[in-house]
Amino acid sequence: MRFLPSEEQSDFARTLRGLLAASDVPAAVRAWGAGDHAPGKALWARLAATGLFALAADEAHEGMGLMPLELATGFVELGRAGVPGPLVETAAAAVLLTRLGDEAPAKRFLPGLVAGETSATLTLPGAGPYALDADAATHLFTVSPAGELRLAPGAGPLRTSIDPARRLALPDGGGELLAAGPAVTAAARDAADWARLLTAAQCLGTGEALLARTVEYAKQRTQFGTAIGGFQAVKHRLADTLLGLEFARPLLWAAALTLAPGEIAAAKLTAGEAAYAAAMTALQLHGAVGYTEELDLSLWLRKARPLRDAWGSPSQCRAAVLQERLRAL
């Protein structure tokens, strides 16, 4: 047993972190929120070039096989940088197509998704009704409770999320039927698990970014003639924030290793709550300047709550955890 990332896994995360640090992600986020997808899509292409989306597709369709641990590690970095777009949804769609056991849709869509030439968004049974970024994604998939996978013809009017860089829409009904049956239902369940896992990873990265920025601010901002980071009340809030994030991280790893629904729910619950707590601490310690959209902090601040609830609210995750545990006892 060695419960630590391997050198390769750490290297992959470092590569992504370097790439994102060298990109002006905040500018891409602001443009995305204003409906200009060009900078975000340019970023998307650079991310795809690292092999990111290949980690969610099988080798027969240009993927690297399903590699949840590597992908989750990567999504922590996407969250840390605040990258906009249907990233989770594209990876989940790739998993759905990989697990379908039906060659035709996989052959048709996977190579483009893996290469980053196309993107996808989707709705799945049991998850929320809205498709994220339906206006920006190349494909909009829906899976019905009856197990029909369709390519939706379009989506209703765009709704803005609490996070302006997340845009929501209800998929139109109907559309081309791509596959149907129990295999679709099973594949959709796997895809939903992956979506939950990768959202948990994004939460962790988002929380880490919020904490890091707040720690820097607390070191520089002075009041009463001293840095506010020297005040015990401030220190303790930041210590608690770190505590929440550090105990979420191993849950995320275990969830990616096992892909057990209870583990994934535990990771999502914990990372989501830790990120949201980090956002509230960041807001309080930045004071009024933190309550503005001008400061880049707002890009993460407004993400924390929607990510906490997307692909499995805390309440849904707790129910899943307890259900699994009761089964095991």
Add this chain to the structure above:
Amino acid sequence: MDLNHAADVEAFRAEARDWLAAHVPATPLPSLETREGFAAHREWEALLHSARWSVVSWPEEYGGRGVDIEHWLVFEEEYWASGAPGRVSQNGINLLAPTLFDHATDEQRARVLPSMASGEVIWAQAWSEPGSGSDLASLTSRAVRTEGGWLLSGQKTWSSRAAFADRAFGIFRTDPDAPKPHQGLTYLMFDLHAPGVTVRPIGRLDGKPAFAELFLDEVFVPDADVIGEPGQGWRIAMSTTGNERGLTLRAPGRFLAAADRLVELWQSHGDPADTALRDRVADAVVGARAYQLFTWANASRFAAGETIGAESSLNKVFWSQYDIALHESALDLLGPDAELADGEWAEPWIFSLAGPIYAGTNEIQRDIIAERLLGLPKGRR
């Protein structure tokens, strides 16, 4: 990265599970914070030791099995899952023994460790003083040089297990003129039955004498019972408190077992409509798993040759808060029966309440986290 244990670890787990299933007392022992419970727990320690389960991570020559941290964590999972009694000798095993392994002479190890492993000698810790809790370096109990040893005088307090224990360990001021408070301190072991020692048990919240005050009046300690060099007591003690906050005091197995008992309590007493309480039960399950995994990650770092420093403060704050939340949820599930002092969850709840206070208060731990892990400036405490 993986979470699978090698075959030899699983075999070790099975051996521990079988032995525990055959030997754990069918009815719980009386509280170890009572005289009769202390004696019963001492017998349990002897039984554990007879099959070499009392100190599995120690070298075989001292009564252990010489296994690594992974085996130890697995043993702890089985130990607590089996419903085995609390460890009356934990102060010695978890706090003094690591210090002896790191800083003592071979003679001291050979003399002290085997009787600790068997429960024949049970150790109390003697750190705090009435004026020195979180600011331990301000302690004033002194050890004065005498022929062949030292004479201890002063007062220690909150000395866990001291009401019924045999010997104690702590630090004492040997050089009052040292320029800084944490210099001129010496780490030593002493006999709680020696002339000049008065032990006054203190009842904790439930009245049980879980700790005691020690009044020391020129208590003789031979040179052979000084650990390390005189004057180096602070450095030596700090390596011990790191252990206390970190892994050794609260193995994850303990919380995994407690969380499972809570889930069972939810099954038998839970109201399906009370989703708020259901959520807290789920949080207990998640917290135990998080703590287990955090520990495995740290154990993997140990195995890779890294050391764990201020991270042990994260550990301490986490488990102490977790422990209270878990026990509060149990009391809420019990409803009116929660009030009964002899209930199964009453004493563990009382015990959990001390977590944020001992082993360095959580306020001090948060300062350590903020300053050493986040790099925030030192401020006034």
